[in-house]
Amino acid sequence: MLAGPYYPRSFTILVIVAMGVLIVPLASGLINVVHVLQGVVDTQREFTRTSLAVTRDVRQIVESVSQLQRAAGQYHLLQDAEFGSALRESYDDLQTRMQALGGRLDDDRSRATLAALQARSRTLYGELRPGRFLDSDQFHALDPAFEALHDTSRTLLAQADAAVQHDLQQLEATVQATRRRLILLALALIPLTLLLAAVFSWMINRPVKQLKRSIQQLGKADLSPLPAISGPQDIVELGREIDWLRQRLQALEEQKLRFLRHVSHELKTPLASLREGVALLGDELAGTLNARQRSIVGIMDSGSRELQKRIEDLIRYGGMVRDATLPPATPQALDPVLDAVLARQRLALDAHHVRVEREFGTPTVHADRAQLETVLDNLLSNAVKFSPEGGRILVRSEPAPGAVVVWVCDEGPGIPEAERSRIFEPFVQGARQPASVVKGSGLGLSIVRESLIAAGGSVEVADLPPWSTCFRLTWPAPP
Template sequence: MAATSVQALLTLEHLAQLGRETAAQAITLTEQSQRLSERTLAMERSARQFLVLDDPLFRERYASAREEAAAALQLLNRATPHFAPQLADEWTAQADTAWQVLQAGKKRKRDGQAVVYRAFARMAQINDTLARESKTEIGSRNDALLDELERQRQLLGMLVIGAVLLAAVLAICFGFLLSRPLRRIERAIERLGDKRYDQTIVVGGPADTRRLGQQLDWLRQRLAELDADKERFLRHISHELKTPLAALREGVALLEDEVAGKLTSGQREITGILQHNTASLQTQIEDLLRYNTAAFDAQRLACSQVDLLALLHAVVDEQRLQWQARRLVVEVEADDDALVVQADRDKLATVLANLLSNAVRFSPEGGTIRFALSRAGRRARIDCIDQGLGVAPEDAARIFEPFYQGVRQATGARNGNGIGLSIVHEYIAAHNGRVALVPRPAGAHFQIELPL
């Protein structure tokens, strides 16, 4: 674009110069043609007066007018070199003829009047021809200026089109060069969001994107360190809590067995409360350890070919006692019974088991739980739908967060610790899949997609 602008500036300057030159030449041709006609008429008038009055003053006036006419003719000759020389020579010859008559004696002057009249008649014709040729020359130069203007306009048009095309090509090239680093940055951020810190982040492209890739890799390393510190902390604190908790449970058991003496009814009630809360605390500590282990194991997959339909039937059979105890019906549907994925079978089994146990806990007695297996393009889709209370709208955004419990809880059932769905999310993300809560008027609908 800069080159086009410079070219346009140079073109405008060139055209302006041509316009000034053409205008100056037109003025010169017009002025000198008019001056030649006027001086020729003055020469004729002086010659006629001299021939009648024989006064040398008129001959001098003739000579002076002739010099001025010759100067005008010379300028016309320079301005129109292709046609003026021949006419100028003839005009000069006729002027010399008249001058010779004016310098002769009286008798010669009387005999030369006809010669003078014929000379000036021819000079008048020459002047008219020069005037017409001057006008023609002015017109041709104007046409040449217009042609040059059109040529420069076309040249500028082609330069502008070329500049636009070049800018488009450069934009496409730069877009292509930047799109790959940006896609890598996007995938790197997605991996960081899914807590996959095992892959080094390398971003190419311009210096800015490479620097951003280095910063993201530093962030990956820092997050991995923090995650490892968190895991160590959870293991240590859980271990430290289990030791005194075991002593508490043992002490409560001894009190219930009346080893230290007979218990009153009030004391027995207190020991019952202690027994219930120590059991609940132990369950929570075990769930915490289980989630920590699941988050750690999600980064280490033992992949193999897994038949999803067979795995789904196996998980349903393993929990048969639980869902039959509540008189539930579990249905398994498959649009494609040959869906096979490359995955960790044990972790997928844990995912399906958590979804089923969650549905069993929230489904009303006599309800139906439906699993639907289907193909969605190059991905396998698993839908789990129950007839329970569903998920409250305010809980939908946080339903997969660890230890988060929604406002809707199953009546009469022990509240969970909110790690089942978070483990589902961890394991599915480790398989490059996705799990989502699908909006539904009644009941809960969880949908899993895994790459085939």
């Protein structure tokens, strides 16, 4: 159980790294979004500032052209030298505004129009320059030049407006492109984040699932070596602790089985002597017995038989746990097997006046004869013990897909739902025990379960109305 090369030493560090890696694409996406939006905002701010300045300057140029014409009229038509300074100021103001506008224009058409406006204004001012006065005819002869100057300024205004509209459309296109870019970024980040989340989820869940499988294996009493656990160092250490627990349980199980084996064999020797002595008394080899003595000998014989059965159950259970393999299975007819079992149970059946009913929809079972008799003997012994006086026991078989199902049912008090999951565990006995029967060892149903598992089948407590207690045995069909 070694930590994987791609795992950190601590499970906590793994979780922190996973969270950090998942935050990285989201944070980078957020930073990118802020950067892009800031660029859009800066572009919009620059556009607003430039467009407003261009529009203002062009409109002021149009106004300055009109102001230049008024100042020229006042100077030449009134023949007043005091208006010469106003004429010069109007011309200088127009030139200043055109120079300022020239630094803000981007399109070639507007620049060409502005250059034409500057050339025409200089040519016209050369005719209007203060220092001499023009008479009325000479002044009005310049009206076409003024009109051309006005037309050029209005053309410049129209071109400036068109340029502003063009820039606005470009800005809208930039906003739309930015929107698409952000959507694509989000669509790219979502699967990337989900992929990273899936990878780290797998890295986190993998050792947890391995631990879960190991714990489930121990829960099923499977003490075979556990699968290797890879992951952070602390998870690997926990896996080692679970494997230590498995080894400890295995050692305890071996000690328990060794104890049962020794106790069983130690009890068989004095029990054999006891049964031999009871048999000698029953045969009256030590003298004639009266009715009361015979009754006592019968009680001793019944008790010794019951004790022998429990010792044999201990030996059989220990052997099945150590070696769950069975002899080769062969087709077994249920009628003669059941007859042999009932012959051994005859005294108990007659004592309780219990009758056994059989319904064999499938007359044969693919099993080992001795194991089949052991299973039916334990279940029938259990059913007789819990059946009421004059009760019935049902033994029934029916076909199932790939198997044969055998039912053993009685009319006893039933098994509570809370006890059904534990009733097959060794040494576990139900709460509803008959008051007139000596308490059993609690190994009968465990032997039944181990026998069915070794044969590839299963056993469970099931409901089959109107019977109160039913065991459903599943024997696999022959291959």
